Amino acid sequence: MTALAEGAVAPKVKVKAYVARTAGESRGLGYLIGAICVFLIVVMMAPIVLSFIASIKPSAEARVSPPEYLPRALSLENYLKVYEYQAGLLSYLGNSMLVAALTILLCLLLAVPAGYGLARFKMPFKEVWFIILLAPLMIPYQALLTPLYLTFSKWGLANSHIGLAMVHTILQLPFSIYLMRNSFEAIPKEVEEASRVDGASSFQALISIFLPLVVPGVVTVALFAFIASWNEFLSALIFMNKESSFTVPIMLVSVRAGRLGAVDWGALQAGVILSILPCVLIYILLQKYYVAGFLNGAVK
Amino acid sequence: MNMPVLGRTMLALSLSAALFVPAVAHAETLSIWARASSSNAAQHMIDLWNASHEDKIELTTIPDNQMVTKLATSVQAGDVPDLISFDLIFMPDFMKAGFLTDLTDTLGADPNQAKVAQAFRDLASYDGKLYGTGFTPDVSILLYNKGLFTQAGLDPESPPKTVAELEKFAMQIKEKVPGAYGYYFSGSCGGCNIFTQAPMMWASGATLLPTSGDAPAMDGTGVKEVLTMLRNLWTAGAIPESAEADTGANFQATFETGTVGMQGSGGFAIAALKANHPEIDFGIAPLPGVNEGDASSFVGGDVIAVPKGSKNAAKAIEFIQWQLTDEAQLNALAKNLILPSRSDLADNEYFKAEPRYITTAKAVGIGKTPYAFKFNDMVNADQSPWLTMLQTAVFDGDIDGAIEAARETMRGIAAQ
Numbered sequence: 001m002t003a004l005a006e007g008a009v010a011p012k013v014k015v016k017a018y019v020a021r022t023a024g025e026s027r028g029l030g031y032l033i034g035a036i037c038v039f040l041i042v043v044m045m046a047p048i049v050l051s052f053i054a055s056i057k058p059s060a061e062a063r064v065s066p067p068e069y070l071p072r073a074l075s076l077e078n079y080l081k082v083y084e085y086q087a088g089l090l091s092y093l094g095n096s097m098l099v100a101a102l103t104i105l106l107c108l109l110l111a112v113p114a115g116y117g118l119a120r121f122k123m124p125f126k127e128v129w130f131i132i133l134l135a136p137l138m139i140p141y142q143a144l145l146t147p148l149y150l151t152f153s154k155w156g157l158a159n160s161h162i163g164l165a166m167v168h169t170i171l172q173l174p175f176s177i178y179l180m181r182n183s184f185e186a187i188p189k190e191v192e193e194a195s196r197v198d199g200a201s202s203f204q205a206l207i208s209i210f211l212p213l214v215v216p217g218v219v220t221v222a223l224f225a226f227i228a229s230w231n232e233f234l235s236a237l238i239f240m241n242k243e244s245s246f247t248v249p250i251m252l253v254s255v256r257a258g259r260l261g262a263v264d265w266g267a268l269q270a271g272v273i274l275s276i277l278p279c280v281l282i283y284i285l286l287q288k289y290y291v292a293g294f295l296n297g298a299v300k
Numbered sequence: 301m302n303m304p305v306l307g308r309t310m311l312a313l314s315l316s317a318a319l320f321v322p323a324v325a326h327a328e329t330l331s332i333w334a335r336a337s338s339s340n341a342a343q344h345m346i347d348l349w350n351a352s353h354e355d356k357i358e359l360t361t362i363p364d365n366q367m368v369t370k371l372a373t374s375v376q377a378g379d380v381p382d383l384i385s386f387d388l389i390f391m392p393d394f395m396k397a398g399f400l401t402d403l404t405d406t407l408g409a410d411p412n413q414a415k416v417a418q419a420f421r422d423l424a425s426y427d428g429k430l431y432g433t434g435f436t437p438d439v440s441i442l443l444y445n446k447g448l449f450t451q452a453g454l455d456p457e458s459p460p461k462t463v464a465e466l467e468k469f470a471m472q473i474k475e476k477v478p479g480a481y482g483y484y485f486s487g488s489c490g491g492c493n494i495f496t497q498a499p500m501m502w503a504s505g506a507t508l509l510p511t512s513g514d515a516p517a518m519d520g521t522g523v524k525e526v527l528t529m530l531r532n533l534w535t536a537g538a539i540p541e542s543a544e545a546d547t548g549a550n551f552q553a554t555f556e557t558g559t560v561g562m563q564g565s566g567g568f569a570i571a572a573l574k575a576n577h578p579e580i581d582f583g584i585a586p587l588p589g590v591n592e593g594d595a596s597s598f599v600g601g602d603v604i605a606v607p608k609g610s611k612n613a614a615k616a617i618e619f620i621q622w623q624l625t626d627e628a629q630l631n632a633l634a635k636n637l638i639l640p641s642r643s644d645l646a647d648n649e650y651f652k653a654e655p656r657y658i659t660t661a662k663a664v665g666i667g668k669t670p671y672a673f674k675f676n677d678m679v680n681a682d683q684s685p686w687l688t689m690l691q692t693a694v695f696d697g698d699i700d701g702a703i704e705a706a707r708e709t710m711r712g713i714a715a716q
Contacts, residue, residue, distance in 0.1 A: 059576070060556070060576040060577065063552070063553045063556060063576075064553065064556070064557060065542065065550045065553040065554050065556075065557055066542070086339070086359070086361055145373075146373055146376070149373050149377055150373075150376060150377050153377035153378070153379050154377075158377065158379055159379070237362070237363070237366055237369075237370060238369070238370065238373055241331075241360065241374070241379060241381070242331070242358070242360055243358070243359065243360040243361060246360075250363065253336070253363040253366075254336035254339070254361045254362075254363050255336075257335075257336035257337045257363060257364055258337055258551070258552060259337050259438070259551070259552070259566055259568050260337075260486075260489065260491050260492045260495060260548050260551050260566070261364075261486075261489055261491065261492065261547060261548025261549060261551060262548060262549065262550070262551040262552045262553070263549040263550075265553075
């Protein structure tokens with residue numbers, strides 16, 4: 001979101017800076033804008049930096065109350081605890097990655113054709129169908145979990161990665177379809193008509209003409225599906241029954257637990273830093289498509 | 301070119317695996333769920349079993365506050381582990397709901413079961429039947445900082461014996477030692493306080509949690525005495541201000557700063573303090589009551605039971621009975637400085653070197669555990685009547701009104 005906002009503001013700022021420069025005030029305004037940017041970066045980065053600093057303190061020091069900002073000694077003890085906890089960090093990471101990948105795949109397989117259909121085909125009661133598809137957004141998902149679990153358990157899908165990925169897909173699907181429909185609708189009718197004239201079927205048009213044009217939408221759906229699946233705790237806990245099939249969020253809740261709700265702050269912060277990393281990596285890898293999609297609309 | 305070789309290797313491997321499987325098929329792998337905060341203790345027991353038995357046990361850690369949800373949904377779906385270890389306080393609710401297997405004929409007949417701490421035997425019985433037993437117990441005690449006692453002119457070997465004395469000592473520490481506080485409690489944590497403040501109340505004969513809509517609740521002078529003591533300490537500034545907002549996250553951390561004179565805590569604090577803060581010279585005493593000699597304690601920790609629908613119930617029961625033997629109790633628990641479930645083993649060779657463990661182990665004998673349904677609604681929940689009472693009385697000062705309100709709400713919950 002921040003990247004989007006920055007992308008949107010950037011061109012205007014440039015224009016203003018140019019006007020200001022001609023009036024001979026460029027330096028002052030430049031510094032002001034710089035200061036605002038630095039301030040915003042500090043505010044956004046502070047929690048992550050503080051978290052990181054706390055994570056490299058020795059465990060006993062990280063638990064000090066009231067907390068101290070700077071570490072007196074450095075230690076990887078907290079990371080080691082997270083790494084070695086129960087089934088081992090790699091096992092939880094592997095499970096989370098697999099479930100997130102399956103969730104992305106399922107979301108795209110369902111949301112892309114659904115969005116295409118809703119955006120490009122005439123059908124009776126289309127808006128009603130669309131609202132029905134969006135309706136699950138209005139139900140708190142915790143309410144769906146027990147019936148889903150009982151059903152999945154009967155079908156042998158409980159305690160399996162594909163089962164959990166299906167649940168994450170169910171939770172993520174309304175938003176994904178909404179997003180894909182908007183992406184397909186943004187493509188001019190002429191492009192579709194041209195493909196028809198050239199003799200392409202609907203499916204061919206989808207694959208060869210539309211898909212390359214909605215890549216930013218697809219990337220956005222994938223990104224959101226990844227983040228939602230990566231962070232999801234409750235259904236992962238309910239649907240998985242073995243330590244060896246648990247995902248990262250469950251480990252993060254367990255690893256920090258002390259008696260009577262006491263929190264092991266060091267382990268918690270180390271877990272936070274480790275679980276942020278994949279999200280940041282994926283975002284950096286995909287951001288050019290993500291931002292490109294936004295600018296496409298602006299140019300037209 | 302390498303593929304056929306790889307393929308043949310894989311085939312050979314899978315064939316040998318297939319041949320190997322029937323040879324070990326009779327050995328089972330049992331699953332056990334344990335809540336995260338006691339999984340460390342459970343792991344010691346499981347490791348000892350796995351080292352000496354053909355059937356193996358595999359531990360799955362469930363976050364503490366999700367255990368009820370997790371077990372309830374699993375039982376409904378018929379997809380349960382073979383064994384389960386959870387906070388003993390939920391035992392009445394789980395037995396009543398029919399989640400657990402009746403162990404009266406097997407475990408009930410075991411001579412070791414008769415030696416398990418009374419609190420565990422009481423909590424695991426429902427309708428004349430036995431459903432579980434002690435697994436990884438813990439008990440509440442008064443933790444005090446001997447260094448601060450000395451600085452305040454108090455005798456570090458004489459911890460308070462009554463609630464009034466506790467208040468006096470706390471005030472003295474606040475007055476005499478700059479920057480120090482007399483007492484600490486987590487003001488927004490229902491569970492922490494039922495564990496540490498309630499024993500001081502019932503030590504003087506108070507009945508706290510009602511078992512039905514018209515049963516006594518928050519009844520007895522101890523309730524008011526303890527709340528008044530806390531209120532006095534709070535207004536005098538002898539309790540750190542951070543106590544009001546502490547949801548339990550700093551339950552252990554505050555005492556570890558070395559600025560708190562006394563705090564109700566648990567036996568687990570001994571090992572944690574020794575490991576992380578060797579510089580703090582601390583003592584352990586029973587939680588006092590209103591009158592001298594009234595000391596009591598809350599017996600907490602985990603019970604072990606077999607959920608209904610367990611696929612290896614017979615072997616699961618075998619494990620439960622094994623963990624009560626002298627060998628398991630001493631080598632898996634006492635040796636790792638964890639309290640044994642059996643009261644007769646409290647005085648063991650491992651605890652002799654550390655007298656503070658003897659005090660803790662003795663507290664199991666004088667302690668009890670409230671037998672209540674809907675414990676979560678009455679005590680642990682964020683807006684529970686127990687917590688609301690404590691907060692209104694200590695931080696707002698309306699002690700009588702707070703007790704009366706809690707009594708009514710608790711009876712309402714019990715009547716549901």
